[in-house]
Amino acid sequence: MNLNFGKLAAKLAEISDCEVKTNEVLAPYTSYNIGGPTAVWVAPRTEEGIASVLEIVYASGAPLFILGRGSNLLVSDNGWQGVTLYVGKNLSGWTIQGRDARVLAGTLLMDLITAMVENGLAGMELLAGIPGGVGGALRMNAGAFGQEIESVTVSVKGFLFDGSPFEASRNEIDFAYRCVPSLEDVVITSGHMRFNMENVAVLQERMNDIVALRAKKQPLEYPSCGSVFKRPPGYYAGALIEEAGLRGEKVGDAEISEKHAGFILNVNNAKAADIYALIRRAEERVLQRFGVRLEREVKLIGEFEKEKHPKNLFE
Numbered sequence: 001m002n003l004n005f006g007k008l009a010a011k012l013a014e015i016s017d018c019e020v021k022t023n024e025v026l027a028p029y030t031s032y033n034i035g036g037p038t039a040v041w042v043a044p045r046t047e048e049g050i051a052s053v054l055e056i057v058y059a060s061g062a063p064l065f066i067l068g069r070g071s072n073l074l075v076s077d078n079g080w081q082g083v084t085l086y087v088g089k090n091l092s093g094w095t096i097q098g099r100d101a102r103v104l105a106g107t108l109l110m111d112l113i114t115a116m117v118e119n120g121l122a123g124m125e126l127l128a129g130i131p132g133g134v135g136g137a138l139r140m141n142a143g144a145f146g147q148e149i150e151s152v153t154v155s156v157k158g159f160l161f162d163g164s165p166f167e168a169s170r171n172e173i174d175f176a177y178r179c180v181p182s183l184e185d186v187v188i189t190s191g192h193m194r195f196n197m198e199n200v201a202v203l204q205e206r207m208n209d210i211v212a213l214r215a216k217k218q219p220l221e222y223p224s225c226g227s228v229f230k231r232p233p234g235y236y237a238g239a240l241i242e243e244a245g246l247r248g249e250k251v252g253d254a255e256i257s258e259k260h261a262g263f264i265l266n267v268n269n270a271k272a273a274d275i276y277a278l279i280r281r282a283e284e285r286v287l288q289r290f291g292v293r294l295e296r297e298v299k300l301i302g303e304f305e306k307e308k309h310p311k312n313l314f315e
Contacts, residue, residue: 005039008060008083012042015052019043019090026075026084026301029067031131033223034272035075036302038065038084045090047104047157047189054187055163057083064161065301066187069108071132072140072225074279076302077272087135091189096121099195100154105135105188109142117203121195123152125207129214131226135188140297141175145210150175152195158188178230178297219257222265228279229262229294237286237294238262244285251277276304 005022013020024041027033040062044050057064063082070088092106096119103112109132113124126147130137137149138156155169166186174182214220229237241247242261249256254274257263264278283294 003060003062005062005083008056008062009040009042011056012040012053012083015044015049015056017045018049018053019045024084026067026070026079029086029088030070030073030075030225031223032070032074032225032266032270032272032275034077034266034270034275036077036079036272038080038082040083041086042083043086043088043090047091050085050087050091050187050189051159051163051165053085053163054159054161057085058162068106068136069131069133072136072297073299073301074225074272074275076300076304078302080302085187087187087189088133092133099197101193101195103134103191103193105133105138105158105190107134108132109134109137113207116195117207118200120197120200120203122198122203123147123193123195124149125203126210128207128210134191138188138191139180139183139186140178141180143178148175152193154192154194156183156186156188156192157190158186160187161185217260219259219263219265222257222267224257224263224265225298227262228264228282228296228298230297232292232294235290235292236262240286240290240292240294241282244282244289246278246282246285249278249281251275251281254278256282272302272304276300 009020009022021041023037025037026035042053065080065084067084067086088106091104094101094103109130113128117125126145130142142149153170158166160166238261246256247261248258252274253268253270255265255267257265264275286292286294
């Protein structure tokens with residue numbers, strides 16, 4: 001199919017309250033600060049606008065990539081040859097009523113956690129310091145220190161690929177460890193969350209302790225995607241990579257962290273290809289040395305050597 005992205009961009013620009021660009025470089029929208037241009041960039045500022053975008057893109061047959069806060073992905077140096085639907089600061093914020101909060105998907109997770117703590121609402125404070133947005137956190141069931149976003153989720157709203165509405169309650173959603181299969185084909189626009197009441201000072205101390213612990217153990221001084229790999233059953237990915245002799249390993253300006261080998265850093269001006277080379281090296285070396293297959297937590301967007309990715313991507 002020969003797609004005319006210029007015409008598609010013009011059609012999307014007819015949607016009210018919707019920003020549209022062509023050949024927008026994606027690097028500034030990712031925590032890695034890496035990635036080439038997208039053919040079409042579209043950023044609606046309402047949930048209704050998202051539905052309209054999805055209907056148009058679905059009818060066109062164009063490849064679609066949903067970009068949230070960009071913290072768990074690696075975008076190819078060649079970019080994304082399709083439409084990028086941005087659900088970030090253009091669709092963020094929350095309202096609180098009692099113990100309940102309704103949160104838009106583009107809200108930064110840390111902003112939400114801080115606000116809940118300030119209001120004496122407990123249930124997410126152990127996730128403090130996790131980068132990214134609420135939509136991505138829901139889609140991967142983000143968690144830390146035994147606490148997961150599932151525990152405070154009442155329901156999730158959004159749209160399917162064709163723009164039709166989606167809504168599901170917590171007991172209809174198959175939350176699992178760092179994956180939620182029933183949300184994989186959903187463009188999440190908001191979540192309804194319910195918290196427990198607790199003393200503000202206690203919550204703030206708990207949150208600050210977690211943030212300090214992350215700063216001590218994780219290499220936060222350089223751009224990264226966070227943990228590159230999921231925790232293998234019975235092991236720690238970072239420990240396996242370190243024991244395989246890869247701590248401090250470099251390709252170009254990409255480096256497996258000296259501080260925590262589960263992180264691959266952009267220490268200056270790394271290319272996606274550099275990061276990818278270290279991902280493959282870690283996978284191969286750990287499998288060779290320990291017989292353990294590392295499973296990626298990071299999502300690859302666009303084309304990389306030896307790998308091509310599905311038509312529709314939601315991150």
